[in-house]
Amino acid sequence: MPIDAAKALAAEPRSGEISWDRRDVQLYHLGLGAGVPATDPDELRYTLESRLHVLPSFATVAGNGSPGVISGLSMPGVEVDLARVLHGGQSLTLHRPIPVEGSATATGRIAAVYDKGKAAVLVMRTEVADADGPLWTNDAQIFVRGEGGWGGDRGPSARLEPPAGEPTRTVERPVREDQALLYRLSGDWNPLHADPEFAKLAGFDRPILHGLCTYGMTLKAVVDTLLGGDVTRVRAYSTRFAGVVYPGETLRIRMWRQEGAVRVAVSAVERGDAPVLADTVVEHS
Numbered sequence: 454m455p456i457d458a459a460k461a462l463a464a465e466p467r468s469g470e471i472s473w474d475r476r477d478v479q480l481y482h483l484g485l486g487a488g489v490p491a492t493d494p495d496e497l498r499y500t501l502e503s504r505l506h507v508l509p510s511f512a513t514v515a516g517n518g519s520p521g522v523i524s525g526l527s528m529p530g531v532e533v534d535l536a537r538v539l540h541g542g543q544s545l546t547l548h549r550p551i552p553v554e555g556s557a558t559a560t561g562r563i564a565a566v567y568d569k570g571k572a573a574v575l576v577m578r579t580e581v582a583d584a585d586g587p588l589w590t591n592d593a594q595i596f597v598r599g600e601g602g603w604g605g606d607r608g609p610s611a612r613l614e615p616p617a618g619e620p621t622r623t624v625e626r627p628v629r630e631d632q633a634l635l636y637r638l639s640g641d642w643n644p645l646h647a648d649p650e651f652a653k654l655a656g657f658d659r660p661i662l663h664g665l666c667t668y669g670m671t672l673k674a675v676v677d678t679l680l681g682g683d684v685t686r687v688r689a690y691s692t693r694f695a696g697v698v699y700p701g702e703t704l705r706i707r708m709w710r711q712e713g714a715v716r717v718a719v720s721a722v723e724r725g726d727a728p729v730l731a732d733t734v735v736e737h738s
Contacts, residue, residue, distance in 0.1 A: 464563065548586070568602065574608060576595075627703050660700070679715055692731070
């Protein structure tokens with residue numbers, strides 16, 4: 454069996470040192486489409502070093518995402534074909550605001566292995582701390598098709614009840630034609646997001662946008678629209694990747710304000726509101 458759940462869960466965590474500076478933060482924000490209009494004071498918080506704050510989803514790329522998902526897939530007990538791997542979901546917990554510049558230790562391990570019958574789900578957890586203590590915890594939910602069926606724990610359902618009523622706010626955000634090319638400079642060099650021939654081999658008619666780029670664009674929209682532009686109010690952020698986005702499309706982001714949280718649904722306008730992000734929750738102060 455390619456996945457030995459007991460061995461994977463018992464494996465020693467892997468640690469690595471990461472660092473980032475304001476240029477990494479600015480590049481990440483630009484990769485999400487920040488800076489339009491370029492002189493808007495609200496956008497300058499994402500682009501101008503003298504006013505810079507850090508969107509919490511930067512945690513997914515800080516230090517180029519080290520130790521990273523690919524590193525996790527080489528952990529003891531895990532031998533899988535990357536062609537069968539799908540990034541199913543992402544969750545982030547903030548322990549305190551992310552500084553504009555910093556260095557920290559990132560420790561990665563497989564926190565859970567679930568048997569979904571026709572697929573296995575690996576929860577890859579990365580905990581990041583600096584000299585002052587914990588900064589954030591990232592969980593990546595990775596589906597491995599064809600690797601389930603050993604009779605293990607099915608794990609919790611990722612599906613949430615749809616939010617009731619009309620959205621509090623709905624906004625649309627364009628995805629530039631070159632957005633994936635810019636976003637990949639933050640560390641995700643998968644050719645699926647740039648090379649048309651590779652995309653065809655993967656079953657797509659053209660390169661697709663990184664799911665984590667959509668993840669970041671969505672959080673920015675929530676912060677700017679319902680949280681007064683204050684990134685420090687974000688406490689946690691989770692989503693399930695429900696579909697792809699192609700550069701040049703438009704994201705429709707629906708938001709429902711709740712007590713201490715914002716529920717979000719994201720779709721692609723040009724493909725009949727095809728689902729992109731689902732079961733999305735931003736917890737805030």
